[in-house]
Amino acid sequence: MKYRVLAINPGSTSTKIAVYDDMTPVFEVTLRHDPAELDKYGGIIEQYAFREHLVLEAMKEHNVAPETLEAVVGRGGLVRSVGGGTWKICANMLRDLKDPGLWGRIHASNLGAFIADAISRELHIPGFIVDPVVVDEFEDIARISGIPEITRKSLFHALNIRYIARLLAKQLNKDFNQTNMIAVHMGGGISVAAIKNGRVVDVNNALLGMGPFSPQRCGALPIGDLLDMAYSGKYTLKELQGKLSKTGGFMAYLGTDSGIEVEKRIEAGDTYAALIMDAMCYQVAKEIGACATVLYGKVDAIYFSGGLVYNKAAMAALSKRVEFIAPLYFFPGEKEMEALSQGGVRVLKGLEQAQDYPY
Secondary structure, eight states: OOOEEEEEEEOSSEEEEEEEETTEEEEEEEEEOOHHHHHTTSSSGGGHHHHHHHHHHHHHHTTOOGGGOSEEEEEOOSOSOBOSSEEEOOHHHHHHHTOTTTTSSOOGGGHHHHHHHHHHHHHTOOEEEESOTTBOOOOGGGGBOSSTTOBOOOOSOHHHHHHHHHHHHHHTTOOGGGOOEEEEEESSSEEEEEEETTEEEEEOOSSSSSSOOOSSOOOSOOHHHHHHHHTSSSOOHHHHHHHHHTSSHHHHHHSOOOHHHHHHHHHTTOHHHHHHHHHHHHHHHHHHHHHHHHTTTOOSEEEEEEGGGGOHHHHHHHHHHHTTTSOEEEEEBOOHHHHHHHHHHHHHTTSSOOBOOOO
16 A cells, blocks of 8 residues: 655745655645735744645645545654654644744744644644654764863754665665664765764754865864954844854855856866865865774765755865775765655654654
C-alpha cells in the first residue's frame, strides 16, 4: 500500500508544499507571499489560516483531493529540544511554538505545525513534525562550554542532515543506527555534525555559535574582539545579532551571499574572492577534523549537502584536506520536502514510531 502525505515548509515570505505517494512526488510547489500581505496579520503565528487556505487551493489546482491524504507533516520550528525523528503535533507543542521567550524569537518555520495541525484536524488524520532544528542528541560532554553560565546548544540543519544520513546509510548497505558519519550541510549557514550510531552527538551551532563562517553567518569569532565590538556603542543587541547571523561571512567580505556569484568572481580572476572561499573551506575542514576526534577516528563516511556543494572548486579544496579521514559523498542541494514526507511515511508503514512531545 502506498501512503499519501502532505508536507508543508513555511519560510518568511514563502510556503513550500509537496504531496508524496511514498517516495514518489505527486507535486511540489513554492507559494510566494507579498510581505505587505503578511504584515496585515501582525505576527508570524497569526498567518497560519491565510497560509492554510493557500495550501488547500494549491492542492486543488494540482488535482489532489484533501480526503486522499493519510497524514500531514509540517516543518518543526523552534520547539523545545527533542530527539531526532517524527513527533506528533499536540497542544503543548503549539503552545511552545507561540512562545518567543523559548529561543528568543519566533521563526516562520514554527507555522508548519500550526498549518499541519489545522488540516489534519479537519481531515481526522495524523499531524506530525519531523527533525526540527532543535533536535538534541548531544552526549553530556558536548554540552560543556567553558563556563557554567553557558551550555552548548544543539541548533542545526537537522532535517536535511538526518535524512541524507539515512539515504547514505542505505546506499552503503548499513544500518543507520549502527553507522558513524560526519555530515556537512553548506547553505546560508553551515552545520558540521558528528553522527554516532545514527545520533547527532555533537554539532556546531549553525546560527550564532561555533564553527566555520558561511555565506551569511560569522561562525566562531575571537572572544576578546567580539566583546570590544559588543561594547563599542556602535550596535544595539538586535543590530549585532543581525550583523553576525545575516550579514557575516561572504556578505561581510564580498557583499553577496551567492555561492554562484563568488564562483564567477573567482573564475574572472578575483584573488580576494578566492581567498575568502578558501578560508571558508579551511574552517569547514577544521570542523570536520574536530568531529573525527569525537568519533575516535571511526568514520564510515563524510558527506556534503546544500547549495554550496554545486561549487566544484570548493568541494575539491575541501576534499584535499579531509579525504584521508573517510570516503567522501556529495549531495548537492537539499531534500527537505522529501525528508518531511518520508518521516510521515515511515510512521504510517510502521518503520518508525511517532513520538509524544515530552513537555
